[in-house]
Amino acid sequence: MITTPVPPRGFPDSEFAARTQRAQKLMSEAALDALLVLTEPDVRYFTGFLTPFWQSPTRPWFVIVPASGKPVAVIPTIGAECMARTWVDDIRTWPAPVPADEGVSLLADTLIEVTGGSGRVGLPMGPETALRMSLNDFNKLSKLIDPLQFVDASPVMQPLRMIKSEPEIDKVRYICGVMSGVFEGLPDHLSMGMSEVEIFKTFKSLSLEAGADDVAFLVGGLGEGGYADIISPPSARQSRPGDILILDTGATFDGYFCDFDRNYAFGEPDDAAKRAHDVVYRATEAGLATARPGVTCAELFGAMQRVMDEGGAMGNDVGRLGHGLGMQLTEWPSNMPSDMTVLEPGMVITLEPGMTFAEGKVMVHEENIVIRDGAPELLSRRAPADMPVIG
């Protein structure tokens, strides 16, 4: 078993200061007088506030990045103790839940104070964002801060979060290493006849034992000669000779995700499945050979897709061949023809070639890498060239 030293939890204050300064530079270029963020990863990015309490949709959470100085937190009282342990000094609270005024007037007052009451407040409104507050309250807020205007801050947040710091990469590398070990050891724990539900439970328990904080995401399943669907939860279906199993997991360490999959055969796989596995394996190799600074995500897509086209691919329902990852299971950019993002050192992405190789049969590979000067660094340990055989 390969073991990696466990990286420290959390980050030094200097990490958050550097993120904030990079944000403020981009904000200044975009003529933003403040930046407002509402979502778990964006709030955590600027503060280090880490809690599973976001599972409760009851309370909104607000963090303002001013044009200069530290972020200001406007949050429910229940989070004050936890936020006080971060580097944030200015913490303003209301005793949520208060549906009649769920932090809206406190937030409006704070935005006006921080900006002087006029100008542009950035709020991420672009692709892959959501508004984590009620639309009614957002409309109320917009009126309260007038003449302050909300404008789209996605052009600030995307480039900011796409480039990871070395301490961030350390966390992703660690969870990728832990889960590589779990995948490598898995055949010893599987046997013919186990159901999808049993396989998933076994995998989750092994992951916790091996050092994952959580297995927030686990999908996949069994299929005769190949699987059809890669987003469903496990069923009671039992494994049989000739089945192919895929497990695709996003496990976490200290709030950072891995996201990769592995394929297994129950009994000797048939030729079509073996061939398909070989094609996506080679497509991944092409991705590894192409992922260099200066290359676009569209070009990276092209390099992988060419191998699959030559290998008889009949399309792909996923819509892309990999994506960014970090604080979220999936982040910008996307490896697809329309994404002109230029790869830069420090970007953490997945290479995820997948293809339909027969009616209702899909084969998907996935590895996690960080873009470096020269060749990328593999964060997951490379999948075996041939599917491990169980039973």
Added chain:
Amino acid sequence: MITTPVPPRGFPDSEFAARTQRAQKLMSEAALDALLVLTEPDVRYFTGFLTPFWQSPTRPWFVIVPASGKPVAVIPTIGAECMARTWVDDIRTWPAPVPADEGVSLLADTLIEVTGGSGRVGLPMGPETALRMSLNDFNKLSKLIDPLQFVDASPVMQPLRMIKSEPEIDKVRYICGVMSGVFEGLPDHLSMGMSEVEIFKTFKSLSLEAGADDVAFLVGGLGEGGYADIISPPSARQSRPGDILILDTGATFDGYFCDFDRNYAFGEPDDAAKRAHDVVYRATEAGLATARPGVTCAELFGAMQRVMDEGGAMGNDVGRLGHGLGMQLTEWPSNMPSDMTVLEPGMVITLEPGMTFAEGKVMVHEENIVIRDGAPELLSRRAPADMPVIG
């Protein structure tokens, strides 16, 4: 060990037909020509679509409930296979991700087709909701469907989802039973000196073994004579004599949550902690004696708060003494003075009396119940009147 039979996974189509018909009756009363839902629980409520794939923020998902007939799904191609296994027949897809038109024109066309192109489309915009699509795309959509207007559908969704069906209650009862067993057996697996991280890992592994699908939510921690913060993730701090431990968990079975906590003492607890535990235990008893159809959540709050006031409570940062639960860890209503929701049979709620009993020391109890004609049914097994002592 007490074991409950495992309820069937999923629901019969009749469950979704009944939900849709109840929705359509409320929609008609609210003069809505269609209902649009975007979030994981709302989409699942009408379709049965269950997948952890929502962890990826990349793709929006849309379900339309027309004035009559079955729901219509407008979803990314990657979800078509999984959605086709539900009772929904009309599934329209686009090959997401396509940031330039992320399902927006397809959704607009479908809304216009379903409504005839004029009238009111309900969208939940009230307390505890979020907009799970980008604000830019929502603004685009609003223009595309004009003269159709979006109006707030929270007054439809809240009463609809607050009353649970018996098959829904079966799932909550099952996960409550599983986790009651885990809490009851936990002292056998804990020992003096274990860290919070180790305790959390042990708890999660035991939960999976016992029958939980996932432990999506686990918070709590140790504190000398009492804990201060109930939303933080675990730290490396080791347990010592005199510590009080709280674990508060939202584990799931087939997409339904339990949400309750338990307290433990490392070594003999001091008198203040014992007294506080006794007060919140008795406050829960008062809640159980008060939770009857026709009683308001405000009255239920009052019954529990009175016991804590008499017991020397110094306030509470949580802002309420329990809440609804089901497909989400927390749902409407809230047990608090401003919530005038009248309890009805079929509502599943938590009783969660908590209080600060000394500077920086909190004690919280929690049980899960379903409102019945007469006395409520306990879904969690009642916590012991005295804290179990470890070591």
